Amino acid sequence: MSMQDSKNFRESKDYIQSLERGLMVIQAFSADTPQLTVSQAAAATSLSRPAVRRILLTLEALGFAESANGIYSLTARTLTLGYAYLSSKNVWSLAQPFMREFTDKTGESCSVSVLDGNEIVYVARVQAKRIMRINLDVGSRLPAYATSMGHILLAHQPEVKLEELLKDIPFEGFTSNTITDREFLKKELGEVKNRGWAGVDQQLEEGLRSIAVPILVNGKVIAAINCSAHAGRVSKEELRGTYLEMLRETARDISSAITASGQTI
Amino acid sequence: MSMQDSKNFRESKDYIQSLERGLMVIQAFSADTPQLTVSQAAAATSLSRPAVRRILLTLEALGFAESANGIYSLTARTLTLGYAYLSSKNVWSLAQPFMREFTDKTGESCSVSVLDGNEIVYVARVQAKRIMRINLDVGSRLPAYATSMGHILLAHQPEVKLEELLKDIPFEGFTSNTITDREFLKKELGEVKNRGWAGVDQQLEEGLRSIAVPILVNGKVIAAINCSAHAGRVSKEELRGTYLEMLRETARDISSAITASGQTI
Numbered sequence: 001m002s003m004q005d006s007k008n009f010r011e012s013k014d015y016i017q018s019l020e021r022g023l024m025v026i027q028a029f030s031a032d033t034p035q036l037t038v039s040q041a042a043a044a045t046s047l048s049r050p051a052v053r054r055i056l057l058t059l060e061a062l063g064f065a066e067s068a069n070g071i072y073s074l075t076a077r078t079l080t081l082g083y084a085y086l087s088s089k090n091v092w093s094l095a096q097p098f099m100r101e102f103t104d105k106t107g108e109s110c111s112v113s114v115l116d117g118n119e120i121v122y123v124a125r126v127q128a129k130r131i132m133r134i135n136l137d138v139g140s141r142l143p144a145y146a147t148s149m150g151h152i153l154l155a156h157q158p159e160v161k162l163e164e165l166l167k168d169i170p171f172e173g174f175t176s177n178t179i180t181d182r183e184f185l186k187k188e189l190g191e192v193k194n195r196g197w198a199g200v201d202q203q204l205e206e207g208l209r210s211i212a213v214p215i216l217v218n219g220k221v222i223a224a225i226n227c228s229a230h231a232g233r234v235s236k237e238e239l240r241g242t243y244l245e246m247l248r249e250t251a252r253d254i255s256s257a258i259t260a261s262g263q264t265i
Numbered sequence: 266m267s268m269q270d271s272k273n274f275r276e277s278k279d280y281i282q283s284l285e286r287g288l289m290v291i292q293a294f295s296a297d298t299p300q301l302t303v304s305q306a307a308a309a310t311s312l313s314r315p316a317v318r319r320i321l322l323t324l325e326a327l328g329f330a331e332s333a334n335g336i337y338s339l340t341a342r343t344l345t346l347g348y349a350y351l352s353s354k355n356v357w358s359l360a361q362p363f364m365r366e367f368t369d370k371t372g373e374s375c376s377v378s379v380l381d382g383n384e385i386v387y388v389a390r391v392q393a394k395r396i397m398r399i400n401l402d403v404g405s406r407l408p409a410y411a412t413s414m415g416h417i418l419l420a421h422q423p424e425v426k427l428e429e430l431l432k433d434i435p436f437e438g439f440t441s442n443t444i445t446d447r448e449f450l451k452k453e454l455g456e457v458k459n460r461g462w463a464g465v466d467q468q469l470e471e472g473l474r475s476i477a478v479p480i481l482v483n484g485k486v487i488a489a490i491n492c493s494a495h496a497g498r499v500s501k502e503e504l505r506g507t508y509l510e511m512l513r514e515t516a517r518d519i520s521s522a523i524t525a526s527g528q529t530i
Contacts, residue, residue: 019286022284029353035353055284075381080386081347084294086402087296121341121342122344138347
């Protein structure tokens with residue numbers, strides 16, 4: 001469905017708005033707001049209180065939410081929804097052992113993500129023992145323009161699609177290193193495509209640097225894989241030297257495992 | 266919401282049936298059926314084809330599904346729904362480093378789950394490098410009565426609640442070891458509660474054995490943690506000796522980390 005088709009369908013009588021609203025309410029819960037009253041969920045979604053109340057009661061009756069004294073939280077059943085995707089794309093579980101191997105060798109975190117609009121979505125992650133400030137997990141979303149995996153995934157988009165995506169990026173300076181200029185980002189993406197890897201140094205968060213490479217299956221970029229580390233612990237040279245070579249090897253191992261499994265993405 | 270309240274609400278005019286149906290269609294996708302046509306999704310959910318068609322088009326317009334030649338699949342955006350739960354209950358990410366430590370030492374998989382009705386739902390998992398036949402991930406569901414974590418979680422239910430749950434179990438003999446007798450299961454659960462750990466030997470799948478212990482926070486069982494292994498590789502004695510002691514230590518470490526974080530479940 002093109003963006004225009006999607007827009008048209010959302011205005012048609014076949015569009016189910018109550019499904020959209022239900023999914024919005026589920027997504028209103030987060031690390032910062034694990035518990036919500038009807039009023040708070042209404043404020044977070046810009047929906048009316050009666051509409052949100054019906055949605056939360058429906059989610060509770062279905063076992064996706066629970067409440068005590070008018071305060072709602074999600075239940076583990078909600079994981080079943082994300083699991084429907086994960087299990088249907090179980091190529092990502094094939095990546096896990098190779099990612100663990102990488103993390104065991106380097107002591108740094110390793111993640112795989114795919115592009116969803118202007119954002120990357122984590123589909124697999126092995127976190128190093130040394131805990132970072134950002135808490136990332138499968139399903140986490142980050143702005144593509146400020147991450148190394150995002151640079152890989154954007155760089156391999158068809159030109160027309162890339163232009164469309166770049167047009168809509170709401171640039172924000174997370175740190176003094178964040179790329180906030182569209183033309184500068186385009187130039188960087190061109191270089192990323194040529195050299196086959198991306199490096200981001202403290203563009204998303206101070207003290208965080210990462211490198212990423214593509215995962216290729218049948219000549220197509222199906223995802224990006226990265227290694228992220230504390231800037232104070234791992235130098236740029238280290239990251240772009242030994243670590244990059246190990247990450248490339250991990251990406252190749254994952255590609256081979258996916259190809260051998262005969263599964264499609 | 267009690268089971269009766271839930272039943273009553275589902276028959277009231279405030280209940281949003283289209284939300285229920287939308288969530289059913291998402292859950293129709295799985296490892297066995299990663300791609301579905303409208304007809305296949307209708308058959309899997311027992312909904313009408315026109316209803317399923319509208320739902321799939323709505324999910325596609327919202328970016329949760331994609332289609333090519335009339336065949337639908339889910340997108341990574343679906344993970345965002347499960348992530349809403351995971352990030353709002355980020356106590357489970359606190360467990361990860363301790364679980365990895367356990368898996369590094371033993372070479373066997375380690376998982377944490379909670380109870381959802383008669384089933385357990387995986388909320389955290391570290392898979393050993395040696396891959397098992399069953400592919401389990403965060404969000405996976407298994408029948409509580411045939412798993413060690415399920416035995417722990419059932420054993421710590423209040424008596425009335427346990428009776429209610431036991432009444433509804435659709436017992437099925439997965440192997441010749443599976444407990445399929447209600448009274449026998451109740452007796453086993455009593456012993457599990459007394460000895461503080463559960464062991465299941467090839468009750469869910471031939472060749473698979475596991476042990477589990479509770480994770481306690483402020484004297485309350487908030488989850489179960491297990492170690493599962495190939496029966497041909499790890500003996501019952503090994504599992505119930507060294508591994509059990511290490512698993513208890515891991516459970517204690519996780520409890521302490523959760524308590525120290527000041528987070529609630």
